[in-house]
Amino acid sequence: MSAKYNRVLLKVSGEALATEQGFGLDFHKINNVCEQIRKLDEMGVEVAIVVGAGNFWRGRNGANMDRTRADHMGMLATTINALAILDTLESMDVPARVQTGIEMKQIAEPYIRNKAIRHLEKGRVVIFGCGTGNPFFSTDTAAALRAAEIEADVILLAKNVDGVYDSDPNINKDAVKYDSIRYIDVLNKGLKVMDSTAISLCMDNDIPIEVFGLEQPENIVRVVKGETLGTFVGNELRESFRGEKMC
Ligand code: GTP
Numbered sequence: 288m289s290a291k292y293n294r295v296l297l298k299v300s301g302e303a304l305a306t307e308q309g310f311g312l313d314f315h316k317i318n319n320v321c322e323q324i325r326k327l328d329e330m331g332v333e334v335a336i337v338v339g340a341g342n343f344w345r346g347r348n349g350a351n352m353d354r355t356r357a358d359h360m361g362m363l364a365t366t367i368n369a370l371a372i373l374d375t376l377e378s379m380d381v382p383a384r385v386q387t388g389i390e391m392k393q394i395a396e397p398y399i400r401n402k403a404i405r406h407l408e409k410g411r412v413v414i415f416g417c418g419t420g421n422p423f424f425s426t427d428t429a430a431a432l433r434a435a436e437i438e439a440d441v442i443l444l445a446k447n448v449d450g451v452y453d454s455d456p457n458i459n460k461d462a463v464k465y466d467s468i469r470y471i472d473v474l475n476k477g478l479k480v481m482d483s484t485a486i487s488l489c490m491d492n493d494i495p496i497e498v499f500g501l502e503q504p505e506n507i508v509r510v511v512k513g514e515t516l517g518t519f520v521g522n523e524l525r526e527s528f529r530g531e532k533m534c
Pocket of ligand 1: 384385391392393394395396397405409
């Protein structure tokens with residue numbers, strides 16, 4: 288089966304895994320996401336995942352805390368999500384490994400870039416926990432960094448909103464969705480796609496981003512197959528971007 292992208296970095300937010308209350312883990316949702324990952328794996332697409340932690344903790348929740356400590360708590364929370372995804376993938380017989388940016392060897396492999404690539408080449412899904420392993424960096428930045436390191440063809444940014452809008456569509460009903468937009472315009476317009484560190488990293492390393500809604504989890508596979516969904520973010524607009532890789 289043909290795919291537009293051979294090696295993808297899927298960023299899954301913590302909220303996408305949360306229960307109706309916006310907290311904790313909804314294994315029904317996790318199953319739905321993992322089912323799509325299983326399909327990609329079957330297609331021969333190499334899948335790496337960076338997972339957020341907003342369903343448990345965000346650094347900024349600790350307004351009165353030391354920021355570094357609050358971020359450490361968030362990094363630990365990403366590992367809970369990574370293990371939940373690992374367990375679900377394994378229950379579907381999808382080979383997968385977790386690597387963490389902060390060593391916790393009793394629980395998961397430490398992040399080793401070359402080993403991560405080897406896992407991907409062997410058809411294993413690699414889930415990166417602990418963000419970048421550093422405070423003051425978001426899991427979006429971790430997604431951009433890991434994508435650059437493993438030379439992913441694209442970042443799949445699966446969100447609660449189905450693309451990039453000129454204003455918050457939850458607040459402004461007249462908000463207009465972009466079909467595609469350049470990184471520099473995301474930065475200049477202050478659009479809330481990813482934080483500016485993450486966007487800058489993608490811009491400097493020319494890593495395209497496909498932003499789409501996760502309400503329909505099958506969007507993950509549709510985007511990888513080359514369907515035009517949501518918003519494409521790149522140095523060039525969608526029509527001039529050539530995703531010619533076939534697997
Ligand atoms: P290959 O070397 O390609 O065969 O990869 P592999 O991951 O199958 O082999 P390895 O012996 O490295 O790992 C076997 C299992 O142990 C896998 O489930 C790994 O995720 C796990 N593992 C490897 N290193 C560590 C570690 O440092 N900590 C933890 N907790 N698990 C590890």
